[in-house]
Amino acid sequence: MRQTFTRFSGVAAPLMIDNVDTDQIIPSREMKTTSRNGLAEGLFAGWRYVSEGNRIPDKEFILNREGYREAKILVSGENFGCGSSREHAVWALEEYGIRAIIAQSFGEIFYNNCTRNGVLPIRLHSSEIAGIVASSSPQLVTIDLPMQKVLVNDREYHFEIGAYAKRLLLEGLDPISMTKKELPVIRTFQEADKLKRPWLYR
Amino acid sequence: MVFKKAQTLFDKLWAAHRIADGGDGADLIAIDRVCLHERTGAVALRSLRDAGHDVQNPKRVFAIMDHIVSFRENRGPDESRSPGGGVFITQTRKLALEAGVNFIDTNDLRQGIVHVIAPELGIAIPGVSLICPDSHTCSLGALGALAWGVGSSESEHAMATGCLRVTKPKQMRVTVNGALGEGVSAKDLALYIIHKFGAKGGQRCAIEYCGSAISELTIEERLTLCNMAVEFSAFTALIAPDEKTISFVLGKPYAPNADEIADTREDWRSLFTDEDAIFDYEIEVNAADVQPIVSWGTSPEQALPIGDAIPIGADQKVLDYMGLSGGQRVEGLEISGAFIGSCTNGRLSDLRSAAAFLQGRKVADGVRAVCVPGSQSVRRQAEEEGLDAIFREAGFEWGAPGCAMCFFAGGQTFAPGERVVSSTNRNFEGRQGPGVRTHLASPATVAASAVKGAISRADKINVGVDE
Ligand code: SF4
Numbered sequence: 001m002r003q004t005f006t007r008f009s010g011v012a013a014p015l016m017i018d019n020v021d022t023d024q025i026i027p028s029r030e031m032k033t034t035s036r037n038g039l040a041e042g043l044f045a046g047w048r049y050v051s052e053g054n055r056i057p058d059k060e061f062i063l064n065r066e067g068y069r070e071a072k073i074l075v076s077g078e079n080f081g082c083g084s085s086r087e088h089a090v091w092a093l094e095e096y097g098i099r100a101i102i103a104q105s106f107g108e109i110f111y112n113n114c115t116r117n118g119v120l121p122i123r124l125h126s127s128e129i130a131g132i133v134a135s136s137s138p139q140l141v142t143i144d145l146p147m148q149k150v151l152v153n154d155r156e157y158h159f160e161i162g163a164y165a166k167r168l169l170l171e172g173l174d175p176i177s178m179t180k181k182e183l184p185v186i187r188t189f190q191e192a193d194k195l196k197r198p199w200l201y202r
Numbered sequence: 203m204v205f206k207k208a209q210t211l212f213d214k215l216w217a218a219h220r221i222a223d224g225g226d227g228a229d230l231i232a233i234d235r236v237c238l239h240e241r242t243g244a245v246a247l248r249s250l251r252d253a254g255h256d257v258q259n260p261k262r263v264f265a266i267m268d269h270i271v272s273f274r275e276n277r278g279p280d281e282s283r284s285p286g287g288g289v290f291i292t293q294t295r296k297l298a299l300e301a302g303v304n305f306i307d308t309n310d311l312r313q314g315i316v317h318v319i320a321p322e323l324g325i326a327i328p329g330v331s332l333i334c335p336d337s338h339t340c341s342l343g344a345l346g347a348l349a350w351g352v353g354s355s356e357s358e359h360a361m362a363t364g365c366l367r368v369t370k371p372k373q374m375r376v377t378v379n380g381a382l383g384e385g386v387s388a389k390d391l392a393l394y395i396i397h398k399f400g401a402k403g404g405q406r407c408a409i410e411y412c413g414s415a416i417s418e419l420t421i422e423e424r425l426t427l428c429n430m431a432v433e434f435s436a437f438t439a440l441i442a443p444d445e446k447t448i449s450f451v452l453g454k455p456y457a458p459n460a461d462e463i464a465d466t467r468e469d470w471r472s473l474f475t476d477e478d479a480i481f482d483y484e485i486e487v488n489a490a491d492v493q494p495i496v497s498w499g500t501s502p503e504q505a506l507p508i509g510d511a512i513p514i515g516a517d518q519k520v521l522d523y524m525g526l527s528g529g530q531r532v533e534g535l536e537i538s539g540a541f542i543g544s545c546t547n548g549r550l551s552d553l554r555s556a557a558a559f560l561q562g563r564k565v566a567d568g569v570r571a572v573c574v575p576g577s578q579s580v581r582r583q584a585e586e587e588g589l590d591a592i593f594r595e596a597g598f599e600w601g602a603p604g605c606a607m608c609f610f611a612g613g614q615t616f617a618p619g620e621r622v623v624s625s626t627n628r629n630f631e632g633r634q635g636p637g638v639r640t641h642l643a644s645p646a647t648v649a650a651s652a653v654k655g656a657i658s659r660a661d662k663i664n665v666g667v668d669e
Contacts, residue, residue, distance in 0.1 A: 033289075034290055036249050087354055113353065164225040176358065185230075186221055186365055189232060200330070
């Protein structure tokens with residue numbers, strides 16, 4: 001079971017670029033194993049390290065700056081997570097400790113990959129995003145999923161999320177566990193189907 | 203009399219597999235069969251196991267080696283064409299055997315590219331819902347199967363629960379009437395449609411291909427056409443099963459057996475679009491307008507009839523990558539590579555059409571030409587017919603079945619900047635290797651271009667063979 005989402009706070013790291021694609025989030029050369037784990041090190045590898053081989057942190061990159069290393073929230077521009085459908089991008093973010101991403105818009109597949117892997121994607125307007133990243137020092141941002149609100153200092157911003165995705169995140173369920181709650185109806189369907197198409201089940 | 207709303211073929215397949223409402227506008231759709239391949243199969247099986255989920259019905263899952271296995275003729279079972287790829291092969295094998303799913307190993311007699319062997323083995327048959335973590339799963343709609351490509355997590359979901367939560371897509375009908383001209387293939391038709399209506403033309407729809415030209419296509423040609431639907435941005439493609447489909451399916455190992463076929467045949471006969479059914483979008487194509495086509499850019503829509511010139515004002519970035527300029531003709535461009543194979547054009551009829559051209563001819567100097575049959579069965583039949591000898595004598599390499607040079611997996615490929623004519627389905631930047639310039643075409647066009655050493659039409663070639 002994943003962490004559940006209620007209300008949580010964390011530092012928000014601004015990565016104010018549009019079209020951050022999944023290859024930038026995790027370059028394909030970093031997808032070396034047949035496991036979902038061990039990917040955090042490769043997160044933003046092309047930007048995070050001075051050079052690929054030595055893994056020396058590039059001090060300029062936001063997640064290497066003082067106060068942002070433990071960021072739990074990423075703030076970006078338009079079309080975050082576009083590009084290839086690789087789910088590794090979300091696995092790497094989640095393993096690194098990113099719990100929510102605030103952006104103007106998301107790549108469609110990436111958005112769905114987030115909700116089913118315990119990362120909360122939040123769409124806000126550019127003016128609202130500007131408000132969140134206005135300060136040049138690390139900002140503590142609170143996210144209230146039940147109320148669908150982002151709270152910064154004394155301001156709050158409402159966001160939309162589908163009921164199914166919300167429930168997955170709130171209960172810390174993965175989609176498989178969620179669907180398994182429907183097993184009785186699935187079984188009933190299969191029992192009837194088995195009579196019609198026995199060859200499918202042998 | 204009960205009034206029954208006219209349904210499309212897709213509506214019928216969807217309704218037959220709909221288990222329940224899935225919330226947020228989605229449905230729970232029963233997934234009859236799941237195919238896995240070694241590139242993501244191990245990840246899926248392992249994360250299922252780590253999460254404590256069993257494979258609900260291992261008999262309905264098929265794990266296959268195709269994506270990164272070596273295509274060297276006498277490859278070993280763990281030999282990968284991708285550096286470090288051996289672990290994906292050994293792990294997939296280990297986890298597939300542990301999970302008890304159907305498993306087809308590297309050198310199994312049934313092995314091949316998943317979308318080539320699923321029809322051969324009767325894994326894909328009319329009316330079955332099938333998913334695979336590979337975008338070209340839409341090929342299998344050619345048999346009237348409800349088949350589409352998914353992400354790795356969705357394949358886990360289907361294995362653990364027997365279903366997927368999916369939002370029903372919109373629908374489009376593509377009617378192709380008339381007859382394809384001599385020397386014009388299903389690949390040309392697929393490229394023509396994408397070229398004419400754009401790479402986004404399919405609008406995320408479930409597309410049904412119909413019309414007199416489609417009825418005339420062989421099953422293999424239908425598979426080629428449906429294969430390219432994802433390059434047209436379709437959710438999937440479908441062709442209503444007919445007598446050709448049914449005779450193709452009969453006797454296949456994973457299809458219903460002789461005793462069951464009578465009932466099943468009745469079901470299959472109901473799989474067509476009712477006369478008054480309504481589609482969200484309709485497009486029409488005249489088959490007679492299609493000519494042999496080759497792509498010039500880095501999207502399959504950037505394609506043209508072989509004799510035509512690249513549009514003036516075409517995207518400069520694309521032209522730079524391809525080493526071309528606007529107004530230039532593609533015909534006659536020198537090539538250094540030729541590839542025949544893949545799930546688009548790696549079936550027996552594809553190899554035959556290339557071999558018919560290659561017989562008695564030689565690949566031009568300076569061209570590396572490779573032919574990789576789509577499956578062991580295709581390879582065996584081709585060898586029985588002596589096609590391998592024709593390819594070899596012409597100067598082609600003859601490879602072991604798999605995806606081979608369809609996509610770059612880090613290993614051997616063509617050199618940066620090399621121009622390659624390929625019977626595959628994607629010409630994206632770097633698809634066949636860093637800097638490699640891919641031109642998509644039919645197997646006959648690839649064969650003709652390999653002989654000429656330059657892009658050319660199979661029916662117009664004019665090289666020195668006893669002219
Ligand atoms: S042949 Fe190419 S397109 Fe087909 S499944 Fe293999 S990699 Fe994908």
